[in-house]
Amino acid sequence: MKKLAIIIGLVILGTAVFLILRNNPTLEVENENTNGLEINGGDGNSSLNSNDALRQELEESAAQPEIKTILASEVSNVDSGFTFSAVVPVAWELEAVPALESINIFDPAAANESSLEQSQIFIRQFMANDFLTLSTVTIHSREELTINGRPAVRYDIEKKAGVADFPDQPSWRNERHVVTDIKVMDQNPSVFYVIARRPGLDDAIYQDFLDSLNLDYKPEAGLVEPVEEFRERITLKRFGTYITPETSPVQPERFTGYHTGVDVEFADVDTEIQVRAIAEGEVIEAQTVSGYGGVVVIRHTINDGPLLALYGHLDAQTIPAKGSAVSAGEAIGVLGEGETLETDFERKHLHFAMLKGSSVNFRGYVLSENELGGWHDPLEFWS
Numbered sequence: 435m436k437k438l439a440i441i442i443g444l445v446i447l448g449t450a451v452f453l454i455l456r457n458n459p460t461l462e463v464e465n466e467n468t469n470g471l472e473i474n475g476g477d478g479n480s481s482l483n484s485n486d487a488l489r490q491e492l493e494e495s496a497a498q499p500e501i502k503t504i505l506a507s508e509v510s511n512v513d514s515g516f517t518f519s520a521v522v523p524v525a526w527e528l529e530a531v532p533a534l535e536s537i538n539i540f541d542p543a544a545a546n547e548s549s550l551e552q553s554q555i556f557i558r559q560f561m562a563n564d565f566l567t568l569s570t571v572t573i574h575s576r577e578e579l580t581i582n583g584r585p586a587v588r589y590d591i592e593k594k595a596g597v598a599d600f601p602d603q604p605s606w607r608n609e610r611h612v613v614t615d616i617k618v619m620d621q622n623p624s625v626f627y628v629i630a631r632r633p634g635l636d637d638a639i640y641q642d643f644l645d646s647l648n649l650d651y652k653p654e655a656g657l658v659e660p661v662e663e664f665r666e667r668i669t670l671k672r673f674g675t676y677i678t679p680e681t682s683p684v685q686p687e688r689f690t691g692y693h694t695g696v697d698v699e700f701a702d703v704d705t706e707i708q709v710r711a712i713a714e715g716e717v718i719e720a721q722t723v724s725g726y727g728g729v730v731v732i733r734h735t736i737n738d739g740p741l742l743a744l745y746g747h748l749d750a751q752t753i754p755a756k757g758s759a760v761s762a763g764e765a766i767g768v769l770g771e772g773e774t775l776e777t778d779f780e781r782k783h784l785h786f787a788m789l790k791g792s793s794v795n796f797r798g799y800v801l802s803e804n805e806l807g808g809w810h811d812p813l814e815f816w817s
């Protein structure tokens with residue numbers, strides 16, 4: 435009996451020690467849980483309300499410097515060397531300056547008449563093996579840095595006295611100002627961006643721009659994805675998937691055959707989905723076609739050969755005119771609403787196909803693998 439009592443005593447003592455040891459970390463967790471409970475409230479309703487309030491609070495704090503992401507390749511007439519994205523204040527706009535193969539990022543609210551003079555950040559480019567500076571400027575300081583993994587140099591420069599003003603550029607380029615040069619590619623020669631900051635522009639805005647730069651430079655064969663999350667959303671029908679009304683992953687199904695493209699699914703997304711040209715090219719068809727709703731076919735030259743890209747299930751009200759020239763990444767419409775005429779009563783998705791050669795074929799399905807040989811598997815182009 436005595437032995438048993440000792441054993442029970444030891445077990446109780448051991449449990450107490452264990453609980454004490456265990457309690458400290460647990461306490462913190464419990465605190466978090468308590469907070470969570472307070473936020474969530476007792477019932478579904480109040481949890482929703484306080485979550486909404488929390489979300490609103492988060493959005494307000496995130497909105498402090500109101501910014502947006504810009505995509506250089508979406509600017510009309512932009513030089514194909516510009517493929518970056520970056521954030522800028524939400525009211526700013528950008529334009530190409532084709533005479534100089536440059537991009538002007540300007541503030542339309544600035545007190546100047548021309549967008550060029552409203553320039554806040556002005557971006558030029560050059561091809562070279564190494565960083566270069568003009569002999570026409572004095573370099574007050576030079577600092578080597580890395581911007582998103584790319585070698586870069588920040589200069590404080592000033593045009594030398596007696597040198598003529600730089601044409602087609604904002605006049606502040608003739609004053610003392612900061613520029614950051616970035617080597618965009620690994621190989622030589624490389625594209626270099628020259629990113630100039632208007633004198634007096636808040637350096638934090640300029641730094642945010644540089645820090646957010648995504649220098650996704652696409653060499654010759656690289657193509658722009660036709661929609662966001664392109665690869666991730668090909669979940670139902672891939673290239674070459676053989677379907678019948680019985681076996682199709684989409685029900686009900688009216689088609690039979692090998693799928694000539696990929697379907698990129700957006701049935702779960704309420705917002706407008708922009709469709710973009712995968713490369714520069716010419717719109718050779720833009721119309722409503724049975725089975726698709728709005729369809730755009732663009733003739734591209736890819737890897738030195740002709741290739742037709744077919745973009746199906748677009749809202750026909752938003753597509754460009756037949757014969758239009760488009761640049762890489764240019765918006766060519768938005769996806770049609772699911773279960774409406776815009777998609778010919780299909781779900782909201784992009785049917786994207788790449789035809790070999792240069793004759794148009796609207797067929798979404800073919801009956802033999804031999805015929806399927808007339809199309810590329812689009813995913814071969816996005817590894």
Ligand SMILES: [Zn+2]
Nearest residue numbers: 696697785798
């Ligand atoms: Zn399809």
